[in-house]
Amino acid sequence: MRHIISILLENESGALSRVVGLFSQRGYNIETLNVAPTDDPTLSRLTLTTRGDDRVVEQITKQLNKLIEVVKLVDLSEGDHIERDLMLIKVKATGGMRAEVKRCVDIFRGQIVDLTNSIYTIQLVGTSQKLDAFLAAVSDAQILEVARSGVSGISRGEKILSL
Amino acid sequence: MDYLSGAEMVVRLLQDEGVEYIYGYPGGAALHIYDALFRQDRVKHVLVRHEQAATHMADGYARASGKPGVVLVTSGPGATNTITGIATAFTDSIPMVVLSAQVATQLIGEDAFQETDMMGISRPVVKHNFSIRRPEDIPVVLKKAFYIASTGRPGPVVVDIPKDMTAPDQKYPYTHPKEVRLRSYTPVVRGHAGQIRKAADLLLQAEKPVIYSGGGVILGGASSLLTELVRLLGYPCTNTLMGLGAYPGTDPQFLGMLGMHGSYEANMAMHHADLILAVGARFDDRVTNNTAKFCPDAKIIHIDVDPASISKTVRADVPIVGPVDSVLRELLALLRDSDGPAQPAALKSWWAQIDEWRKRHGGRYRTDDSKLMKPQEVIEALYRVSRGDAYVTSDVGQHQMFAAQYYKFDRPNRWINSGGLGTMGFGFPAAMGIKLNYPDELVVCVTGEGSIQMNIQELSTCLQYSIPVKILNLNNQSLGMVRQWQDMNYQSRHSHSYLESLPDFVKLAEAYGHVGVRVESRDELVPALEKALALEDRLVFLDVHVDPEEHVYPMQVAQQSMCDMWLSKTERT
Ligand SMILES: Cc1ncc(C[n+]2csc(CCOP(=O)(O)OP(=O)(O)O)c2C)c(N)n1
Ligand SMILES: [Mg+2]
Numbered sequence: 159m160r161h162i163i164s165i166l167l168e169n170e171s172g173a174l175s176r177v178v179g180l181f182s183q184r185g186y187n188i189e190t191l192n193v194a195p196t197d198d199p200t201l202s203r204l205t206l207t208t209r210g211d212d213r214v215v216e217q218i219t220k221q222l223n224k225l226i227e228v229v230k231l232v233d234l235s236e237g238d239h240i241e242r243d244l245m246l247i248k249v250k251a252t253g254g255m256r257a258e259v260k261r262c263v264d265i266f267r268g269q270i271v272d273l274t275n276s277i278y279t280i281q282l283v284g285t286s287q288k289l290d291a292f293l294a295a296v297s298d299a300q301i302l303e304v305a306r307s308g309v310s311g312i313s314r315g316e317k318i319l320s321l
Numbered sequence: 322m323d324y325l326s327g328a329e330m331v332v333r334l335l336q337d338e339g340v341e342y343i344y345g346y347p348g349g350a351a352l353h354i355y356d357a358l359f360r361q362d363r364v365k366h367v368l369v370r371h372e373q374a375a376t377h378m379a380d381g382y383a384r385a386s387g388k389p390g391v392v393l394v395t396s397g398p399g400a401t402n403t404i405t406g407i408a409t410a411f412t413d414s415i416p417m418v419v420l421s422a423q424v425a426t427q428l429i430g431e432d433a434f435q436e437t438d439m440m441g442i443s444r445p446v447v448k449h450n451f452s453i454r455r456p457e458d459i460p461v462v463l464k465k466a467f468y469i470a471s472t473g474r475p476g477p478v479v480v481d482i483p484k485d486m487t488a489p490d491q492k493y494p495y496t497h498p499k500e501v502r503l504r505s506y507t508p509v510v511r512g513h514a515g516q517i518r519k520a521a522d523l524l525l526q527a528e529k530p531v532i533y534s535g536g537g538v539i540l541g542g543a544s545s546l547l548t549e550l551v552r553l554l555g556y557p558c559t560n561t562l563m564g565l566g567a568y569p570g571t572d573p574q575f576l577g578m579l580g581m582h583g584s585y586e587a588n589m590a591m592h593h594a595d596l597i598l599a600v601g602a603r604f605d606d607r608v609t610n611n612t613a614k615f616c617p618d619a620k621i622i623h624i625d626v627d628p629a630s631i632s633k634t635v636r637a638d639v640p641i642v643g644p645v646d647s648v649l650r651e652l653l654a655l656l657r658d659s660d661g662p663a664q665p666a667a668l669k670s671w672w673a674q675i676d677e678w679r680k681r682h683g684g685r686y687r688t689d690d691s692k693l694m695k696p697q698e699v700i701e702a703l704y705r706v707s708r709g710d711a712y713v714t715s716d717v718g719q720h721q722m723f724a725a726q727y728y729k730f731d732r733p734n735r736w737i738n739s740g741g742l743g744t745m746g747f748g749f750p751a752a753m754g755i756k757l758n759y760p761d762e763l764v765v766c767v768t769g770e771g772s773i774q775m776n777i778q779e780l781s782t783c784l785q786y787s788i789p790v791k792i793l794n795l796n797n798q799s800l801g802m803v804r805q806w807q808d809m810n811y812q813s814r815h816s817h818s819y820l821e822s823l824p825d826f827v828k829l830a831e832a833y834g835h836v837g838v839r840v841e842s843r844d845e846l847v848p849a850l851e852k853a854l855a856l857e858d859r860l861v862f863l864d865v866h867v868d869p870e871e872h873v874y875p876m877q878v879a880q881q882s883m884c885d886m887w888l889s890k891t892e893r894t
Binding site: 175176179183216226229 | 440441444445448449450452469503504505506627628629632633636
């Protein structure tokens with residue numbers, strides 16, 4: 159099963175390499191990884207998605223919690239949550255495809271954020287699934303470049319990940 | 322308030338932490354610190370001959386004392402030479418602080434002379450590591466290193482110190498931090514009361530219980546509590562390789578070691594148990610054999626300070642995360658208040674069954690099939706001559722297993738070996754670290770001619786600092802354990818397990834200024850051991866020639882259950 163693990167990490171150099179190192183060292187896989195500062199300058203928030211059965215994921219979270227620089231950790235997929243992945247994508251948009259791609263962008267509620275005579279640069283935000291679906295939808299057009307942020311997430315309702 | 326340079330702060334903090342010995346080797350990036358060491362006499366430095374040995378010395382001391390051992394090395398090759406020793410300590414959860422010097426901050430990243438990314442290289446084998454960024458952080462960071470190394474599940478901590486952090490001409494106010502706190506590191510202090518009650522209830526209802534304890538009980542200082550619990554319940558107890566000595570080895574309730582080379586009765590009892598209480602043990606693959614076939618009828622209670630050790634390889638029915646001493650204390654209180662085990666009749670037949678198993682294979686070996694001495698009898702002789710009261714360190718191989726099987730440890734912290742990583746070359750420096758700190762104790766390194774040669778250069782250190790350990794070399798002229806596997810799994814194709822051109826160990830010991838004795842026949846053995854022990858202030862190297870054909874038994878059959886064992890070359894369960 160796919161899990162979204164979100165971590166508050168000490169904002170120190172080397173902290174990220176401990177998290178990433180743990181995954182390769184113990185043979186776990188990371189599907190997506192997203193790290194950025196938070197409102198607290200001493201903390202970064204790291205969100206990763208991984209796959210594994212319950213036992214593997216239990217080990218992953220326990221091992222992550224043992225890292226000295228991991229301050230707090232939550233497996234978002236254990237409860238209701240919001241997940242977002244951001245994709246920037248360049249698609250060849252010439253001839254008939256120019257209208258076709260535009261239609262897809264509208265259906266998926268994306269935005270064309272830049273364009274040339276032959277290329278659309280599109281921004282799309284959503285779950286990873288939605289982004290995958292968009293990629294499939296425009297697969298008749300020539301996809302030139304894809305940049306995704308990796309999943310970021312937060313729990314719904316009252317639940318809060320903070321110190 | 323004292324104003325000190327970074328180098329002086331390093332040394333002063335070690336003083337203030339009560340560190341008596343550090344083990345190390347100097348070099349460019351470490352020289353400011355070495356100069357600060359020179360200008361004081363409270364922290365004594367032992368100059369090893371290879372940095373790996375420094376880590377094992379610190380490790381041996383830590384295992385015997387429970388306190389963190391301290392190592393100081395230079396950058397680059399000095400630092401990389403410590404990695405095996407750090408990994409050895411990490412795998413066995415041994416508290417250690419390794420100070421590795423680093424090239425100056427402005428050179429980092431430029432592939433400077435003797436620059437190596439020690440933070441990156443050590444990361445997978447440390448509990449944590451720090452790099453010093455500002456000299457004024459030195460006291461707090463080092464204090465954190467000691468704190469992290471020795472609390473919770475202990476382990477090694479590396480502190481990387483760029484040379485400019487220790488510059489002699491820049492002084493900073495120094496105070497000894499009395500305590501440090503880390504918001505992201507708070508080791509548990511108690512187990513869950515409800516879980517402990519559940520464990521007590523299960524224990525009292527058990528019909529075929531076994532108490533299985535590991536190195537965590539020794540590290541957690543809980544050996545006497547464990548012993549009390551086992552005796553109160555009257556249940557059988559087995560120890561892992563790392564846990565030997567936590568429960569008295571000569572006690573009738575002791576089944577011996579369990580696992581790959583565990584005793585027949587310990588492995589049989591585990592397999593047939595209906596309840597296993599695991600304390601400070603981690604269900605290592607060398608214990609469980611095939612986890613899919615592991616102890617099919619047993620409910621498992623697992624006490625460990627590290628939550629990640631619980632249900633990692635074998636699922637626990639009652640997990641209890643907490644320090645073993647406090648959990649055992651609470652468990653004992655509940656058991657004392659109870660009416661005692663509820664199934665006395667079942668327990669009686671369980672013991673009868675165990676006594677049957679004990680008869681089948683009581684650690685016997687044959688001495689009549691060869692004129693050569695058997696390694697087992699050498700260990701038994703050592704046990705008798707030392708009255709079971711030595712600190713015994715060991716390397717890795719057959720000799721290690723024979724020492725574990727035939728030396729009966731009645732006390733914790735006396736059996737010192739690299740159980741998790743299996744590091745050849747560990748035993749001798751570990752013995753040195755112990756002897757230096759416990760000069761009145763007998764410290765014997767049981768080794769093999771393969772292993773001893775991995776750190777034999779330390780004979781020189783022993784001369785310099787007068788460290789009179791005893792080395793008992795079970796010389797079978799082969800990498801015996803490798804050879805045994807080749808005998809059993811590769812039709813005796815002894816690929817590179819035969820050691821040709823062995824040195825004359827007696828002359829070698831003498832060349833380093835020590836006493837060497839060769840023992841080739843049975844009647845020489847006890848007198849040689851007695852002589853070695855009588856020469857209290859000399860290092861004695863006993864080169865004992867033993868049967869190279871001997872195998873370690875029992876030996877679990879790979880990929881099978883706990884109770885599938887070879888009992889001799891021809892006999893299988
Ligand atoms: C550093 C290291 N390299 C290789 C091994 C693999 N290994 C395990 S036991 C062994 C043989 C040890 O030979 P010796 O020290 O003579 O002990 P014996 O088994 O003969 O008693 C070897 C090579 C190891 N454990 N450690
Ligand atoms: Mg050998």
